[in-house]
Every structure is written in structure tokens, then in C-alpha cells.
Amino acid sequence: MTYQLETAAHPETLRRVAIDPVSRVEGHGKVTILLDDQNKVHQVRLHIVEFRGFEKFIQGRPYWEVPVMVQRLCGICPVSHHLAASKALDVIVGAKKLTATAEKMRRLMHYGQMLQSHALHFFHLCSPDLLFGFDSDVTKRNIVGVAMAHPETAKRGVLLRRFGQEVIRVTAGKRVHGTGAIPGGVNKALTIAERDELLKDIYHIVQWSRDAVQLIQKVHTQDPGLYNSFGIFRSNFMSIVGNNGDLDFYHGTLRARDDNGKIIFDHVDYQQYNQYIEEEVRPWSYMKFPYFKSIGKEHGWYKVGPLARVQNCCQISTPFAEHERKEFVDYAGGSPMHAPLAYHWTRMIEMLHAAEVIKELLHDDDLLGSDLVVQGKRQSEGVGVIEAPRGTLFHHYRVDENDLVTMANLIVSTTNNNQAMNEAIRHVARRYLHGHEVTEGLLNHIEVAIRAFDPCLSCATHALGKMPLEVELVDPEGRIVHSLSRS
Amino acid sequence: MTAKKKLKVATTSLAGCFGCHMSFLDIDERLFTLLEHIEFDRSPLTDIKTCSPDCDIGIIEGGLCNAENVHVLREFRKNCKILIAMGACAINGGLPAQRNHLPLTTILEEVYHTSPGLANGMIPNDPELPLPLNQVHPIHEVVKIDYFMPGCPPSADAIWKVLTDLLAGKEPELGHGLMHYD
Numbered sequence: 001m002t003y004q005l006e007t008a009a010h011p012e013t014l015r016r017v018a019i020d021p022v023s024r025v026e027g028h029g030k031v032t033i034l035l036d037d038q039n040k041v042h043q044v045r046l047h048i049v050e051f052r053g054f055e056k057f058i059q060g061r062p063y064w065e066v067p068v069m070v071q072r073l074c075g076i077c078p079v080s081h082h083l084a085a086s087k088a089l090d091v092i093v094g095a096k097k098l099t100a101t102a103e104k105m106r107r108l109m110h111y112g113q114m115l116q117s118h119a120l121h122f123f124h125l126c127s128p129d130l131l132f133g134f135d136s137d138v139t140k141r142n143i144v145g146v147a148m149a150h151p152e153t154a155k156r157g158v159l160l161r162r163f164g165q166e167v168i169r170v171t172a173g174k175r176v177h178g179t180g181a182i183p184g185g186v187n188k189a190l191t192i193a194e195r196d197e198l199l200k201d202i203y204h205i206v207q208w209s210r211d212a213v214q215l216i217q218k219v220h221t222q223d224p225g226l227y228n229s230f231g232i233f234r235s236n237f238m239s240i241v242g243n244n245g246d247l248d249f250y251h252g253t254l255r256a257r258d259d260n261g262k263i264i265f266d267h268v269d270y271q272q273y274n275q276y277i278e279e280e281v282r283p284w285s286y287m288k289f290p291y292f293k294s295i296g297k298e299h300g301w302y303k304v305g306p307l308a309r310v311q312n313c314c315q316i317s318t319p320f321a322e323h324e325r326k327e328f329v330d331y332a333g334g335s336p337m338h339a340p341l342a343y344h345w346t347r348m349i350e351m352l353h354a355a356e357v358i359k360e361l362l363h364d365d366d367l368l369g370s371d372l373v374v375q376g377k378r379q380s381e382g383v384g385v386i387e388a389p390r391g392t393l394f395h396h397y398r399v400d401e402n403d404l405v406t407m408a409n410l411i412v413s414t415t416n417n418n419q420a421m422n423e424a425i426r427h428v429a430r431r432y433l434h435g436h437e438v439t440e441g442l443l444n445h446i447e448v449a450i451r452a453f454d455p456c457l458s459c460a461t462h463a464l465g466k467m468p469l470e471v472e473l474v475d476p477e478g479r480i481v482h483s484l485s486r487s
Numbered sequence: 488m489t490a491k492k493k494l495k496v497a498t499t500s501l502a503g504c505f506g507c508h509m510s511f512l513d514i515d516e517r518l519f520t521l522l523e524h525i526e527f528d529r530s531p532l533t534d535i536k537t538c539s540p541d542c543d544i545g546i547i548e549g550g551l552c553n554a555e556n557v558h559v560l561r562e563f564r565k566n567c568k569i570l571i572a573m574g575a576c577a578i579n580g581g582l583p584a585q586r587n588h589l590p591l592t593t594i595l596e597e598v599y600h601t602s603p604g605l606a607n608g609m610i611p612n613d614p615e616l617p618l619p620l621n622q623v624h625p626i627h628e629v630v631k632i633d634y635f636m637p638g639c640p641p642s643a644d645a646i647w648k649v650l651t652d653l654l655a656g657k658e659p660e661l662g663h664g665l666m667h668y669d
């Protein structure tokens with residue numbers, strides 16, 4: 001047995017409890033738990049149960065369609081896919097360096113997305129657990145409950161998200177599934193009117209983001225016994241870092257550290273990502289399990305996302321967020337923090353950083369420029385990597401001489417966290433469920449651990465499987481539209 | 488005077504990307520106005536995992552790509568008085584239906600055997616994983632749908648219009664500017 005609690009020795013003798021669907025996360029997933037008659041936990045798995053098949057059906061399409069198609073992987077962070085694909089295609093069209101306007105427009109779009117996604121995740125999805133308790137009343141444990149009990153918090157969450165969405169709208173044309181980036185650049189710059197509209201709000205957006213860091217820091221430090229240990233496991237971590245090791249969500253090189261914070265690799269050009277990362281398939285999930293090749297699958301898995309990024313970088317370029325990063329590092333006491341609930345704290349530090357960067361960009365006249373696209377010597381292969389809200393996102397394409405895509409490989413952020421999430425829920429199951437009568441509140445503990453990672457199970461569903469089952473599609477009048485059986 | 492009973496609204500995402508749900512949230516502060524008139528039942532935003540039997544409105548994002556989707560869709564039809572297809576995927580399968588011209592096995596092979604950087608080739612086959620359908624289907628092929636909101640995603644204003652019309656007891660109508668397909 002490689003991983004504790006991953007696979008029970010005799011599943012047929014055990015009772016199955018399922019959390020299906022996992023809620024207040026993005027996408028489709030379920031958890032199964034196998035227990036014996038003393039309620040001892042023998043197996044816990046987070047399954048990704050859906051398939052949408054992007055990697056295959058992108059093939060044969062002209063490459064310029066890709067940034068628009070792939071964002072339909074995920075409506076929560078479409079900008080990440082849009083930009084990761086565009087960055088890969090920059091390589092393919094030979095655009096070595098984008099114009100200042102193009103690069104900054106893309107950055108603005110991306111930081112708007114970080115802001116909206118982190119706000120959504122924290123306020124709309126997770127704050128009910130943090131404000132009311134993990135086993136609080138199930139009917140109130142949602143954003144509506146927060147709106148009733150803490151109307152100001154709920155309102156700020158909604159308005160922070162709205163601001164991020166508006167940044168996306170002015171840079172990409174639409175709030176969800178816009179078209180701003182194209183291979184080699186962007187298709188529009190900012191107008192003065194658009195800029196001024198955003199400038200009206202940015203100062204209180206920065207302030208509210210600072211308040212949000214204070215809120216989560218307070219929640220966290222008031223109950224260190226819970227927050228520092230809930231679902232904890234140790235692992236390596238990875239992210240891209242910018243120049244000088246700065247926190248950078250848009251561009252940089254890959255850096256990985258071990259559980260003690262020691263560098264595993266650094267300054268790695270992500271075009272070479274597949275020399276460093278490999279993936280394993282397991283029969284019970286459509287989501288693959290990546291790990292560092294140099295360490296191997298048993299110990300080489302890692303976590304990505306805010307907790308990895310904030311501890312992987314050497315500094316943050318904006319003053320308020322840098323101040324908060326130092327506070328966090330001090331609190332962790334000199335070694336990396338591994339507690340999953342610390343994801344929330346670092347996520348809010350990142351939201352603050354995003355707000356500050358947006359403020360800086362809005363004062364930069366390069367955004368109003370007219371030089372939008374560059375091209376160079378055409379290449380046949382390109383990799384684009386970006387730090388999406390949930391972590392490092394890889395897009396890799398090959399394009400033939402007819403401009404058609406011949407290969408697509410995606411490693412989405414949540415896939416990078418696959419083993420980590422499974423470890424966290426197994427820890428929680430051992431600590432809270434083992435030997436107890438299973439209740440709704442206890443099961444929500446499992447989901448609280450999953451939510452810490454802000455998994456986008458929606459993105460993670462680009463594969464499919466086959467089972468010896470039969471299914472019939474029957475129309476409203478009871479006629480069989482389609483039937484399928486497999487064995 | 489007793490307060491008017493709130494309408495129960497259930498939502499789900501089948502083979503969709505959650506973009507339609509995001510567009511729903513893009514009604515921004517109008518969400519708080521809406522909450523004076525509705526309560527959420529089963530939804531990705533709540534922890535209610537199955538529909539109550541007396542839901543007034545069910546909103547479906549995404550088409551059908553596996554047996555589980557079909558099951559959830561039937562659950563919604565059974566429990567919701569009005570069922571709305573939200574977005575291109577629910578209405579005609581949307582982008583995921585691009586896989587419809589390919590045999591399932593070809594896609595499986597591609598993702599789990601031939602894609603680069605794989606340590607092992609294996610097709611996931613655990614019984615916990617629902618059976619994928621050979622093709623992605625629109626939801627109206629399986630249950631009766633009362634209203635359709637096109638768009639990928641429909642705009643927040645369109646979603647707002649449909650809901651407020653229904654709340655007012657009117658036949659929902661997407662007027663000029665709200666009906667779009669991109």
C-alpha cells in the first residue's frame with residue numbers, strides 16, 4: 001500500500017458513505033469513505049467523476065481558436081486558461097517579447113481574475129464554515145446565511161468580486177469567456193473612460209482587501225489548535241516566481257521546495273516542464289496524479305496555490321501585501337506552514353496583492369497604447385504556464401504547418417493538488433470520523449479540507465473512463481433516445 | 488400581514504464549466520434583492536445535496552455527458568415545477584459536444600495512454616466513476632424543459648430578467664439586447 005487509507009484491503013466487507021456532490025467548490029466531485037462496523041475508516045478517496053475531453057477535440061482546430069475554446073474548461077477562472085493558452089501560442093507565433101501594452105493588458109486581466117476568484121472563493125464559498133463553524137446548521141451554511149448574519153461581510157465579498165469581474169470585462173470584452181488575448185498580444189487596449197471608471201473604486205477595493213486579510217488572520221489566530229492542525233500533512237510545494245524571486249502570477253520560472261523549505265529546483269524554464277513533472281493514472285479518478293520525476297511518485301507529489309506561492313517567493317513587490325506576507329512568515333515561525341486552512345490566509349494576502357497591482361497598472365499609461373501584437377519566427381511547439389488562482393497551470397500544444405493543433409496537454413492547477421487534497425481528507429477522516437457515528441456535520445469537515453484548496457473540479461474533468469454498466473437516455477415521452485452498454 | 492412565501496430555487500451544473508453559474512452571480516448586489524424573494528435549495532452554493540420535492544424553479548447548466556448527469560436532471564424535473572436550461576451547453580451540448588464526432592475509446596486512449604508525461608497508461612474504470620455517454624446530449628432530449636436561456640454564458644441581465652419575470656408571475660421574455668449566443 002503506497003498511501004495510507006487510499007485503498008482498503010477488503011472493500012467488499014465495508015460500508016460506503018459518499019459525499020456527492022461535494023458542494024461549495026467549483027465543479028463536480030465526490031468523496032467516498034469505507035468504514036467497518038465500528039466506524040473505523042479504511043479508505044477515503046476524492047474522485048473526479050466527469051469527463052469533457054478537451055485535449056482530444058482541440059486537435060485538428062486552427063491554433064488561433066484555442067484561447068477562446070479552452071476557457072470553456074472553466075467558467076470560474078476562464079482568464080487563466082485563456083492566458084496560459086495564449087502564452088503557449090506566443091511561443092508558436094515566435095513572439096518572444098510582447099509589447100508593453102499587450103503584456104500589461106494581460107496582466108491587468110489576470111490580476112482582475114485573481115481578485116474576483118479569491119473573493120468568490122473566500123466570501124461566497126468558504127466564509128460560512130469559517131464564520132459559523134464546520135458543523136453549524138446546514139441550512140444557514142452558505143452565502144445567504146452570511147448575508148443574514150454578517151451583511152457587511154457578504155456585501156463586500158460581492159463587491160470585491162464585482163470589481164474583479166469589471167476589470168476582466170474591460171480587458172477581455174466580457175466578464176465570462178472574453179476574447180482579449182490573441183497569439184502574440186491582445187486585441188484591445190484600455191480606453192481612458194474604462195480606466196477612470198475602475199480608478200473610482202480601486203482605493204476602497206485595496207482597503208477592503210486589507211480588511212479581509214485582517215478578518216482571516218483573526219479567525220486563524222484565535223483558534224490555532226484547530227487552524228494549525230486541521231487536515232495537516234507535509235509535502236513539497238511548487239509555483240512560478242518572477243524576477244528576483246518575487247511573487248508573480250503572470251510570468252516567471254518554476255521553483256520547487258521540499259517540506260522543510262529547501263530548494264528542489266529553481267529557475268526552471270517551463271518550456272522544459274516535462275523533464276521535471278510526470279503524471280500517474282489511478283483507476284478511481286479521472287484526475288491524474290502528478291509528481292516530481294527526480295523524487296518519484298511516492299514522495300514527489302506537491303501542493304500548489306496560495307499557500308505554496310506565498311511561501312515559495314522571496315518577497316512581494318507591493319507594500320501592503322509584503323507586510324502581510326512577513327506577518328504570515330513570522331507566524332509560521334521560520335519553517336513552512338503546511339496547514340491546509342492557512343490557504344485561506346495566504347489567499348487573502350494574494351487578493352490584496354492583486355488589488356495593489358491593479359492600482360499600479362491603472363496609473364500606467366502603457367495600458368492606453370496602440371501597439372498590440374508582435375510576431376516572429378513560427379515554431380511548431382509551445383508551452384504556456386501561469387499561476388491561476390488555484391495554482392500552477394500548464395498548457396502545451398503542437399501545431400502543424402497547416403496551423404492545426406496536433407497535440408494538446410494540460411495540467412490544471414487542481415490536478416497538481418490532487419494527491420495533496422486526498423492526503424488532507426484522509427487526515428481529517430482519521431482525526432474526526434474514525435470510530436464515530438457519521439453525521440452531516442462530520443462529513444462537512446471533509447469538505448472544509450477540500451475547500452481550503454479551492455479546487456476547481458470543473459477544470460479537472462478533461463478525461464473519461466468506461467465501466468461495465470448500462471445506461472439509457474429516455475425522452476419525456478418515455479422513448480429511448482440512446483442506449484449504451486459497455487463491458 | 489404575512490410575508491409572501493419565498494420561491495425555492497434549485498440549480499446544478501451538469502456537463503458545464505460553471506461559467507453560467509458565474510454569470511448568475513454577476514447580478515452582483517441584485518443578489519441581495521433576489522434573496523428577499525427566493526431561497527436556494529440544492530445548488531453548488533449550498534450544502535443541500537438533493538432537491539426538495541417542492542422546488543419552484545430548477546436551473547440547469549450544462550448538457551449530459553454521463554449517467555450521473557441524467558440521474559440529476561431527472562431528479563430536478565421530478566422536483567421542480569419550472570425547469571430552465573441555462574446556457575449553450577444545456578441547450579445544445581455546447582463546446583463539450585465537440586467530442587461527439589469522436590469515438591469514446593479514441594479520446595480515452597489519447598488522454599490516458601498517449602498524452603505526454605505519463606508514467607503509466609491506464610483507463611480509470613472504478614465503479615464509483617459514472618458511465619460516460621458516447622455523446623454529449625442537450626437536456627431537452629431527456630426531460631421537458633420549460634424555458635431556454637441562450638448564450639455562453641447568458642448575461643447576468645438576461646438571467647435577472649428571466650427570474651424577475653417569473654417572480655412577478657409573468658411569462659419570461661428576453662427582449663432586445665438580452666438574447667445572444669456568444
Ligand code: SF4
Pocket residue numbers: 072075176177502503504505506507508548549573574575576577581582638639640641
Ligand atoms: S454555456 Fe458556456 S458558460 Fe455555460 S456552462 Fe457551457 S461553456 Fe460554460
